[in-house]
Amino acid sequence: MRSRTPIYGIDPDDLDERMFTPRLLLGQYFRAQFLELVDLARARGIAIDIHEKTEITDISRDGQGIMLRDGSGGQWRPFDRAIVATGHTFAGEEEATDSYFPNPWSGLIDAEIAATTVGIMGTSLSALDAAMAIANQHGRFRRKGGELVYVPQDAEGLKITMMSRQGLLPEADFYCPIPYEPLAHMTEEALADAVVADGVLDAVFALFKTELAEADPVYAAEIELDGLTADTFAAAYFEDRLKHDPFRWARENLEEVERNKRDEKTVPWRYALLRMHEQVETLVPEFSDEDRERFAKGLKRVFVDNYGAVPSESIRRLLALRDARILDVVALGDDYELDHDGDTTFITFEGGKLEFDVFVDARGQRALDTEHLPFPSLKRDLLADGQEVPEVADDYSLTGPKAATRRIYLAAIPYLMHDQPFCQGITAAADIAREIAASCARAKARDEAQEEAEAYRVRRYRTA
Numbered sequence: 001m002r003s004r005t006p007i008y009g010i011d012p013d014d015l016d017e018r019m020f021t022p023r024l025l026l027g028q029y030f031r032a033q034f035l036e037l038v039d040l041a042r043a044r045g046i047a048i049d050i051h052e053k054t055e056i057t058d059i060s061r062d063g064q065g066i067m068l069r070d071g072s073g074g075q076w077r078p079f080d081r082a083i084v085a086t087g088h089t090f091a092g093e094e095e096a097t098d099s100y101f102p103n104p105w106s107g108l109i110d111a112e113i114a115a116t117t118v119g120i121m122g123t124s125l126s127a128l129d130a131a132m133a134i135a136n137q138h139g140r141f142r143r144k145g146g147e148l149v150y151v152p153q154d155a156e157g158l159k160i161t162m163m164s165r166q167g168l169l170p171e172a173d174f175y176c177p178i179p180y181e182p183l184a185h186m187t188e189e190a191l192a193d194a195v196v197a198d199g200v201l202d203a204v205f206a207l208f209k210t211e212l213a214e215a216d217p218v219y220a221a222e223i224e225l226d227g228l229t230a231d232t233f234a235a236a237y238f239e240d241r242l243k244h245d246p247f248r249w250a251r252e253n254l255e256e257v258e259r260n261k262r263d264e265k266t267v268p269w270r271y272a273l274l275r276m277h278e279q280v281e282t283l284v285p286e287f288s289d290e291d292r293e294r295f296a297k298g299l300k301r302v303f304v305d306n307y308g309a310v311p312s313e314s315i316r317r318l319l320a321l322r323d324a325r326i327l328d329v330v331a332l333g334d335d336y337e338l339d340h341d342g343d344t345t346f347i348t349f350e351g352g353k354l355e356f357d358v359f360v361d362a363r364g365q366r367a368l369d370t371e372h373l374p375f376p377s378l379k380r381d382l383l384a385d386g387q388e389v390p391e392v393a394d395d396y397s398l399t400g401p402k403a404a405t406r407r408i409y410l411a412a413i414p415y416l417m418h419d420q421p422f423c424q425g426i427t428a429a430a431d432i433a434r435e436i437a438a439s440c441a442r443a444k445a446r447d448e449a450q451e452e453a454e455a456y457r458v459r460r461y462r463t464a
């Protein structure tokens with residue numbers, strides 16, 4: 001009989017769609033799934049070659065098809081189609097030192113960090129991961145009478161400061177019905193009407209307002225939703241939280257979220273925002289440049305805050321580090337300067353000057369442009385076509401003057417974030433993959449039909 005001993009601390013019987021699982025476990029699960037799919041495909045006669053640990057350094061197109069080149073100068077045969085699924089790319093990897101980490105994945109996890117002053121730019125999940133990676137080197141999280149506490153070991157001198165413009169911590173992941181219940185006002189039809197309206201963002205905000213007011217009249221009255229616009233909503237949304245100490249807010253929010261989970265109680269305004277962000281995202285490509293800017297400064301921040309809620313356990317760890325007097329959060333405001341002098345990083349802002357022996361930039365993935373593509377030929381072609389940001393069709397094929405360009409699909413999220421600002425995570429990756437697979441299947445059927453028609457013409461010609 002199969003052992004039921006939970007590894008990774010997870011019992012298979014407890015698994016459900018709400019559970020946050022350790023990422024290593026997820027990784028192993030996906031690899032196992034991948035290998036199983038490969039076996040299934042091969043059993044059906046589909047030829048699959050896998051080349052692990054092979055870096056592709058260029059993608060070019062000619063009459064023959066799509067050529068790939070690898071780091072050792074090797075050429076890979078012309079392909080009919082290519083899919084660029086290179087995942088996250090964090091800038092500045094090469095700048096990483098023992099005291100400066102341009103992102104949390106540039107060696108921080110394996111680095112030995114002394115118990116010293118650590119600055120982390122960012123307060124969301126990546127920043128939390130960075131703080132935990134360092135805290136775990138100098139102590140242990142333990143349960144004590146139902147509470148999570150941080151027990152320091154060799155942590156004398158360890159001070160971690162997380163920073164952001166507003167100095168807010170993420171809230172805890174809240175209870176809500178899944179799959180999502182349909183929205184009452186922000187429907188497909190209403191969004192289609194909003195696209196043709198003058199000022200798409202304002203038209204979307206009108207829908208947003210109606211939906212939110214009806215979902216949660218009490219909240220709407222509290223923030224005086226009636227008088228708010230797409231430009232003023234964010235300030236009203238964050239106002240109360242900004243007046244409170246972030247750790248106190250986090251503690252109370254955690255209690256509320258846990259209570260609601262126990263009672264299966266949904267907070268209507270939170271749920272409405274969560275469901276609306278995906279709908280609003282579909283209209284971002286229709287925004288004018290001005291709308292995009294207004295959206296980035298306003299509603300986008302609200303949506304990111306709402307869907308960026310983190311597991312309760314992450315909040316418990318933050319609070320445990322706070323109680324151990326190790327963690328602080330600082331609001332830098334909009335105007336601050338970041339300088340390095342040797343190994344030391346300085347941040348100057350309205351509230352004074354901060355100094356860190358170790359600094360981690362944990363602001364997460366930023367949208368990337370064509371110039372960041374690590375494939376010179378493809379980059380050159382797209383730029384020659386005036387595409388400073390790679391343009392993709394609905395099936396994620398690159399649009400471009402040459403037919404061959406449309407045989408290259410772009411699934412790498414950083415390049416898609418301009419038009420899909422909330423595109424992230426494995427569910428988004430799965431949606432993109434599904435679209436591309438369907439497009440490839442359609443294209444293959446089209447190619448086969450064309451070949452057949454061609455062969456038929458040749459046969460008729462010969463027999464005529």
Ligand SMILES: Cc1cc2nc3c(=O)[nH]c(=O)nc-3n(C[C@H](O)[C@H](O)[C@H](O)COP(=O)(O)OP(=O)(O)OC[C@H]3O[C@@H](n4cnc5c(N)ncnc54)[C@H](O)[C@@H]3O)c2cc1C
Pocket residue numbers: 023054055056057085086087088105374411412413424425426427429
């Ligand atoms: C630290 C971290 C934590 C995350 N946690 C979560 C989470 O909890 N939940 C969630 O939903 N999402 C999470 N994400 C996001 C999630 O990992 C991604 O959205 C998802 O993996 C994207 O899948 P992908 O297949 O597009 O890219 P990836 O899974 O990143 O795969 C890209 C692959 O391409 C390879 N590659 C890149 N460039 C080249 C090249 N030039 N030549 C050859 N191979 C190349 C890479 O080595 C990699 O194997 C997290 C991301 C990070 C960085």
